[in-house]
Amino acid sequence: MFRKVLYPTDLSAVSKKALRCLLEMKGSGVEEVVLLQVIAQSEAESISEHHQYLFAGLHLETPGRGEAEFLKSVHQAQEEDARKGLTPLESSLKEAGFKVKTRVERGVPKLLILQIEQEENVDAIILGSHGVSNLKEMLLGSVSEYVIRHGKKPVIVVKR
């Protein structure tokens, strides 16, 4: 049924509850987990970076060497941090016997989750009902809601 599951996490408490849920699903047909963390960029930032690349490509405007290097080093540090944060989750999943593919991506979380749902051809998505940035009062976080609405495959929503 759910052989390959996408598990996007932002390391929030409820997303760790989703991990426990996933660990208990071992032996229930789940064999492979795509562990995903998205380094969040707003849509505006994504578009702006995309434009910067376009302009650079057209030689209309290129960021100074120092500026570009600095941005690159910030991004690298963010990615290393994300991978470090995911290491214990990856270990738990591997110890439980899952095949694990870890991905750290940069972009708009809700859009990337749906893009990777397609790319990885997963059978289901498991996620917490809320992200770290959601208010306590909210009944459902905005990323989770978007993924439930727009995803193609079954979504397992783990509540706070």
Add this chain to the structure above:
Amino acid sequence: MFRKVLYPTDLSAVSKKALRCLLEMKGSGVEEVVLLQVIAQSEAESISEHHQYLFAGLHLETPGRGEAEFLKSVHQAQEEDARKGLTPLESSLKEAGFKVKTRVERGVPKLLILQIEQEENVDAIILGSHGVSNLKEMLLGSVSEYVIRHGKKPVIVVKR
């Protein structure tokens, strides 16, 4: 993990897709299914009936014998229809080896689903993303959305 699952259905196409999903979950730890159909009453109807009972209790107003009998026979016919509609689903689940408890209830679907989640102490709810009454254009049906927001246990949302 998900030993006992609540499966509310309105016999819509997507809720039957949820059934296929559930059938494939046999052998994955799911042992018991609470199969639920709610004969939908609006909140206003529920309140109005409740008031009627209250008034009857207070001897302020009692419906005529004929009227009450008629209402009772309509309700009975609705319940028999619902049970008939559920029979093939119940059979599929039993044939697959699940223990099945079938419930036909009358009330506000979204509220009854949450009430029965508690009463039956299920481990998860599986449901289709839309009901029969939802427009094609909607990305998520109103009952499903309510259950995802207010349910306590993980909700498996099967998409159209």
